[in-house]
Amino acid sequence: MVAELIDGKAISQQIVHEVRTELDVVRQKVPTFTPCLAIVQVGDRKDSEVYIRNKAKLAEDIGVEVKVIKLPRSTTQQQLEDTIDQLNADDAVDGIIIQLPADSEHPIETHHVIDKISHAKDVDGLTRENAGRLARGELDHAILPCTPYGCLLLVKNVLGDYSKIAGKRVVVIGRSKIVGLPASALFLWHNATVTTCHSKTANLKEQCLQADILIVAIGSSKFVKGDWIKPGAIVIDCGINVDVTPEGKRVLTGDVDFAQAKEVASHITPVPGGVGPMTVAMLLHNTFTQGVARRVEGFISEHWKLT
């Protein structure tokens, strides 16, 4: 068996297209409406610059304004929190994200700073408040964190319908605040039976073999092998790792051994071109919907969901 590729690039473009179309509709009512995403960057890590450029480029394509607030490496936690306060208070800003990791000379408690972002502008969906909503299944009142939201849509794209997730065995490897945990919550509240695995899991291979849908977010190149995968499973690989080939070439790899896994799975995401582009698309989707919900009265309900 050779698995079908889940084309995250194409699916993300579809989402981008839907957001652009929706934005046009909103503009017929409020011509001046331009969703605005504020990205706070501390320091000047090269990888952060690349990520921010990707976001800004896609935002521009859609018609979302991006405001990069670049703070020096000398920024303290208090100064960073003050920046968040200002952005919370700025009516023109619809979404606020902090480009991680914050590269400061001072110790920064990142999650403490993130928790300062007001719920309506938490377009990464990473505040504790939002984690509580997700955990309790209050999905209509939660902002779905971008990477797990992307995973959910990729799975929906394979199955045809959210309702098909119900009763499926989902195994999530990873329990980070950004990927693993919210992914477990999202699939649980789409009525899957969810097992959460992590570095203390005994016999990870055996757990994986139970999965109808396997979501991998470890951060370790090609960690999940082909014989860990139940034949016919859907495999979603969130990993982004850089391997260096014997010839010294840098290549992006996932957390799943793709060459092996594609022989066993029914559907699998490639890296790159799987979860990665979805994450950026969901960020702009969230920025748009939060902006509309907050600023364009009566237009859209917070129940507006991607079709």
Add this chain to the structure above:
Amino acid sequence: MVAELIDGKAISQQIVHEVRTELDVVRQKVPTFTPCLAIVQVGDRKDSEVYIRNKAKLAEDIGVEVKVIKLPRSTTQQQLEDTIDQLNADDAVDGIIIQLPADSEHPIETHHVIDKISHAKDVDGLTRENAGRLARGELDHAILPCTPYGCLLLVKNVLGDYSKIAGKRVVVIGRSKIVGLPASALFLWHNATVTTCHSKTANLKEQCLQADILIVAIGSSKFVKGDWIKPGAIVIDCGINVDVTPEGKRVLTGDVDFAQAKEVASHITPVPGGVGPMTVAMLLHNTFTQGVARRVEGFISEHWKLT
């Protein structure tokens, strides 16, 4: 094999004893310190009266003051919220719980009211804020909800040490805000590999058979059968159901078929006398620790945990 009984009554008495001893120690420093638990009751359901009486009795044994705020069935959501506001503001009140279900003529959004309880006084551990802390594994800054906390201590009592939970396969049946969900979070953050099951789970028996530790919180008498249990598993039954015998006698039953399950499990909680008494003990434990943390400066850290 006949399973060993997990004696929730005895273990809860041990906890009560520890709280009483700790209270004596605190009083050597602050002789006037009396922890106070406010129980808000709406209406006059007979079962609620029984539950409140049980809590009050144990509280008295320990030296915790209980203040029952009894509101009429005509209470509105707003009036209930105002009551919570007053109790939040009352420095003498250390813990606030709402006896569920609220028996009002008006529709009451219970969880909205509960979310009004200030974090420091949320001794049932049921606010969304607290759910976010639990979900993210911030256990040192969370209040552990009483029933799942009781389950955790019962398991610890069997294994001898929290650290032994790591790597174990835990299956939780139920995903309610009160029992199932926080139980999944607590065991996950004690490093178990946790599967959460619910009414949409396909092939529940097969899931249960994987569990080294099976936590059941369904609300359906004797639902889990003996042949669903892995030989040697630890079975924790949260269920409280009332069955009527052919002779018309009312008997309490759990969600597990105890007679069958005890032939397979290594350790099992009875109903009554298992999880039930633990829940009340943990409530008073939480009231005490929250009171001390808020009012007795420098005495106890929020890291104080049951030994």
